Amino acid sequence: MAETTAESKEVTSRRDDAVNRREAEAVLRPAVDIYEDARGITLLADMPGVTREHLNIEVDRDALTIEGDARIDMPEGMEALYADVRSTVYRRSFALSGELDTDTIKASLRDGVLNVYIPKRAELQPRKIEVNVE
């Protein structure tokens, strides 16, 4: 019993550490390109060092959040001589609007570039309006 308590305490403290570290660490804001065509919106984000396993895309009500953790293998005991990048966490959020179909969002990741495609709702996609000339 006592063992279990100690163990759970350890787990809690470890989690606290993780949370604290996360908050203390500055978050990188990935550069994005966003463009819209007739069928939907495409978002491209630069997240170098992020792999699929450490990527998180969330849609909460009408906000899209992209989040990633860069994992870079470094030799043991390395000292930084120079650093432009001082964090490994990427995060950025965007508000979505109602005509976007959040259930069919597609995402892919290649060479550190995240591609998110948010289609417009089918009933809201533009239709060609025929003009009859008499």
Next chain:
Amino acid sequence: MFGSLTNYGDSLFDEFRRMQDDLNELFGRTPWPAGIRSVSRGTYPPVNVGATPEQVAVYLFAAGLNPKTLDISLQQNLLTVSGERRAPAAEKDSSYYRKERFDGTFRRVITLPDDVDPEDVEASYRDGVVQIRVRRREAARPRQIEVK
């Protein structure tokens, strides 16, 4: 719409950050002068350099790069990396809201410690990060000194 050449976003805090950087640039936060080859913040691609007694590792955070366009050369301890990243052209009927990602050719020159061995260099590209490892010369590594 104009693309942004800097990393600054458009929120109020980003504006403060930009202002702070401008002021630092103007008055200089550090008492020592900036390196002649140092570049301003936000230069693409961001670079980290780390060192162990055996090697020096350079990381270039360049997502979506075509590794074939990469040109890496090391002259003495001066590492030059150039390459090209082209954003794929969007379809004709699409309109851009944001265009923050770098598009074009880049070239960065990085001064490494003096003791690197230009003959022993390795480079790889993975998940959008270029990693260059340069060995350091034996003589420069710390040696254990025996006390007699």
